[in-house]
Amino acid sequence: MAERLDKHILKNGMVVLGEPMEAVKSVAFGFMLPAGAAQLPDGCCGAGTVIADWIFRGAGNKNNKELSDALDGLGLHRASSVGSSHITIGAVLEAGNLAEAIELYADIILRASLKEDQFELARQLAIDRVRALDDDPRQKVMLKLRKQFYPSPLGRSALGEIAELKTLAAENTKQIIKNKFNLSQTIFAVAGKYDFDSICRQMEDLFVISIKHRETKDEGRGMRDDGRTRSKYLHIGNEGAQVHIGLMTETVKPADEDYYNARVAVSVLSGGMSARLFTEVREKRGLCYAVGAQYHGLKEAAGIACYAGTTPDKAQETLDVIVGEFNRLGDGIGEEEVERAKVGLKSALVLQSESSSSRAAGIGGDYYMLGRVRSLDEIKNKIEATSVESVLGFLRNNRFKDFTVATIGPKEVKVK
């Protein structure tokens, strides 16, 4: 895994990162625009989703249909996402069409048409999408959980809230794009088959030389806890078949030196079918078929998030067993458990190394979170270096204190 990192900073401050991959014919790219849900002005929650739709409805000299035709004509598979920190717009496609794709994306970022009638359609679809969450309680409970867990505005749902989407106006949203599409804070990441020099020349041309000075008035935005005491338990009642349980507890951030110990700890809990949660909740007790925990890291805060979906009569026991497993973790871990966790994490790394999309997202995310890109070898070595002692030491110094719990279903649970 001796991959190379290409890096260049444009004159406007925009960072261009690349990881070449041998023997692939595809290339994946993403523009990370600093306009994620937590970056938006208060009262505009959900604007990110509307923006990620609206900017594709015509750009440069192309109307909505012409732009879609041009993108599909390159055979590109779009991937847009709205996270806490960024709106990421990107795609994976055949390497030969990369330059044309970047040109279209420059139009989308710099010269989106932003027509009023298209805004209304994008806004209405965003509202429908939030409403549709009622039919997807699994996704909904995790969105509610993150909102409950993180200090505001970090936990905001990227999909937004209906009340705020209803009052969102085109003019207002246009201003957000102007303020937040800050090129000096934008990261461009590419992985797969490409020519870095020609990408850099093209990017400099499209994003520096050919545009006038773009004044962005971003007031910046950090975590600013609103001070309200967040309740540890949120329940949303419905007439559904299952109780959907989300549980989250604080842990170290991606830049922390204990990050890898945290990842191994989570894997011991939930890294595979031999891991503790699956074994205790599903295999031994048959409490539910879906249970799992994952590390969830933002730059400013991080947690371990767990989901389980179960029948109303088993919900309390399911939650109790899960909390028990979290608490029991610090009491002792077997050598083989840590070994399996490490093998699992390293094997996931090998699979990621073979996917251009995974690598583009990986190097972009690293640069934002850590200010630098880790090589896969570095990650592998850091995983290797963990041990039963290091993981237990980490757990001693970072006890799971509070659990934030959210449930959706016909029955509440008791959170101790």
Next chain:
Amino acid sequence: MAERLDKHILKNGMVVLGEPMEAVKSVAFGFMLPAGAAQLPDGCCGAGTVIADWIFRGAGNKNNKELSDALDGLGLHRASSVGSSHITIGAVLEAGNLAEAIELYADIILRASLKEDQFELARQLAIDRVRALDDDPRQKVMLKLRKQFYPSPLGRSALGEIAELKTLAAENTKQIIKNKFNLSQTIFAVAGKYDFDSICRQMEDLFVISIKHRETKDEGRGMRDDGRTRSKYLHIGNEGAQVHIGLMTETVKPADEDYYNARVAVSVLSGGMSARLFTEVREKRGLCYAVGAQYHGLKEAAGIACYAGTTPDKAQETLDVIVGEFNRLGDGIGEEEVERAKVGLKSALVLQSESSSSRAAGIGGDYYMLGRVRSLDEIKNKIEATSVESVLGFLRNNRFKDFTVATIGPKEVKVK
């Protein structure tokens, strides 16, 4: 894309297929066992899901926990699925651990412990999973649609029906495994980094030499339409936020010479964001954010399946527009539409060629459906060879006659 195909038939008739991939460190494999939902005895619907769980709960000299530990210890990412024709059990992992993984899977296939108490847990989880569909109307409507659309037993839900799962007994299920895990009808497919000679020696050893003659009494099973007239419309009422619409219409099977024309036609309808369904339903009319159609092929029958999720007040218009677009397709297609469809299909092919999991599934599926494996070049050339004329010719000879429709939600629609 000048890939090589490795092929060997074991003495017991089991087919071993391989596609080596340069420059990857992973390998993906799958055993396709002829015990899919449509292959099971009547009244045992759902047994496949129970079996795919049960056989992993201990095998050879390992109990449930020891087997899970061993699998996770190899860092393998399991992938099991139950389809209409097969139960496929497989994984993707680092290439160096392949031989050990195959040895464990041989135990799972040939020497699963099949303990009664573990059966009960697997059966109960399968029942819970069917119940959980009520909280996932999007998946549920497509399962109901396929059941409604295909002649019995092809459309059976692999998840099963609660009434049948409730009466399923361990002894009975054990007999199904004995009858249906027919090695002479089993296909093993591998893609990525591997040594084909050593795989073949190992497979011969594990599945032929080291086992006694396994007598399977499979009565065989084909499509046998039960003769009942399937209603064209099925509605399941609920109090949900959306109406989930599934629509399906007959088309040519994967082995048909018009298969590629059908695929291009579906892409013109729904191959990207410039395609007709997305443009007409979502972009122009804002009727719903999720709409799409896909080719769905079994060996014995095939259809084009469409999903849309929308609000109750827009459900009728959504269905009408979708049916309108299907019917309008034969009236004329633009040169550029076919061109974009072809580019999209070819680009998807490039991405598949870079994933060991996709390729293992691809070559196994081809062999079952067609009796041979298509090279990616062949597929590419066949896509290239389509044209406006060939697609319109296909549509003239294969008019969309009947639409089977299923809906879940608070409001019914009218099907003309």
